[in-house]
Amino acid sequence: MLRDLGLEGSGSDDAVYRFLIAHAAATESDLARALAIPATVVTRAVSQLRDLGLIVVEPAVPASTSSPTEHRWRAVAPELAIGPMVARSRDRLRRAEDAFLELVDAYRREHTASAASDLVEFVEGRAAQAAWISRLESGARRSIDVFQTGRNLVVPVAESIYEDPPEPEPEPEGARGASAGFDPLAEPATAHHDGVRYRVVVDTDFLTEPAAIRALDERLALGHEVRIVDDPLAKLVIVDGELGMIQVSGSASVVLRAPLVVLGTQLFETTWRHARPYFSDGTQISTEDRRVLQLMLAGLTDAAAASQLGTSPRTIQRRLRALMNRAQVTSRVQLGWHAMRNNWI
Template sequence: MLGELGLSASALEEEIYGILLGRTSATTTDIAQAVGESADAVLEALLALRDRNLVTRVPNIADPSTSSGHRLGDGAAPGLDEGASWSVTPPDVAFGPAVGQLRSELLRAETALSSLVQTYHRRRPAAPEFFELWEGKQAQAQRLFELERSATRSIWVFQTGGNVVAPVPLTFTEPRARPLPPPPPPTPSSPSGDEQNVSVPTGTDISYRVIVDTAFLTEPSAVRALDERLTEGHDVRVVDQQLIKLAIADESIAMMQVDTDTSVTFREPFVRLATELFHATWRRSRPYLREGTDLSSGDRLVLQLMLSGLTDEAMAKQLGTSSRTVQRRLRAMMDVAEVSSRVQLGWYAMRNNWV
């Protein structure tokens, strides 16, 4: 849990933090009994968490100097006895700045990549071996089909909202064993549109990694399309920050949206920028649906949509149900986790591999 946020923490620190996350407060003695460790070891872990502003000591009403409690260890700080109570610093206060910094770094990387591609193409128009522009919906759809059909090992994709070239409900229209024919070639009068998601089935030996954002999850039929991807054996993960439209084939050629009417394909050495961006985003993403949990597939989906920031109304629309039903399912999961808020439910889910 803490490691996924970029923090180095021992297994004991992780366990203690998880216990405090679900309680208003707990004493050192209570925590030691819960984790089955000595009070000295628990205090050492608590002090390490306190130094990183993850937990705080709740002041006792009685003067610590008059307490009859046993002092912990020769090096224990004054007043930190077994009866001392501890509580978790609100997660948004403790982690908000760090998560914001990660989001800013990814945004800067995406902006730098887009700027580099545009600047290089404008200054070096005589280098088609590195870059090619594709304008209009038909031209982009044709090149996207060719990109995916050319892959022999892997396809990596960022999927976001605004799907015009390949609407989400049509992402899978035929079994993978029966590839679709390419779309018709572009014509001067063809309408323009955005470069969109990889959408044409290919051979079953291609490894797919797909990262989606909240904007994609609000698209019509997004849940059904992702379920079909999982059925096809694709690795699907989710991030909270906005993604660009990007597809990478075999780590050797990439296609990226430049603006609302234009896409660009680029090769080595510039495709390395796209692959590094994909790797960085993949490391910070979370599984779309994790198998092997105690939750039903329906509950896992509700939880994933909640973690992605969708409103109750948006979740209900994706699931084809009512907001009240969504709220009841989340309340039931909160009861199982013995937590009182959706924030705590999210932390419990991460710690217990629910998502």
């Protein structure tokens, strides 16, 4: 959890922090007993969490009439301790994406075509972009990293990453720019490269697309890792950290080669670290309730969430009310905080 937030931390640090989140306060001895981990490990975790500003000490109380006093530690509210860090990370991410696209544009304008072709290649038209993405996917040896959005449909990542490249088709006069209607959510085939790690980040706009949940569930079934961000993404594919493709306009994309592909890789890694998992093991609620929470946190209306899950807005409202009662909160904002604190999402 702490590493996902961009902080240094171990599994023991996570366990101690989660325990203190769920309890009013505890001593190091309490923590060692409750978590069944050595006292020395607890001491290191407490020191790390204290330095990060995630926990604070309460006044010392005697452990017994004859033993030395022990500090009792309590967690700082996540919205106070972590909220500002998340906000700063989002700002850095926006600036990184703006700088990345600015560099790509500057290179295109300032270099000759022959020199630019060594680093970047402009790809225009629906069929050409789909063919390039399929070529990238088929050549992957280690990893495929993807940004997927429903905001701009020119680069059909979710479809073409599985399918053979389509035969090039001549585009009618004036067709470029109209290719945004190309459906990126076509049913994926079962093709999958053994040994290749797939990581996919989707944004809120993607979750509003028809069949988005089905598409993500199919990715999970294939062993892909999926995370969600609230801010809009540009479509991006990076293969093996060596070759990539990013959408730069409504009708064109850029193929990135070294060294420019490093910028795309850094952008993806930063986004991945700060995105929230779409699905994780160990959750305490049902799969259906977790999907409802994911869509609520992504900002979808009850009607939009119901459409994604094939149910009614009233059912969505009933599930959320039941979760609020379970969490003993009175608003959806409070429910969201409770869900994040208690590993419901």
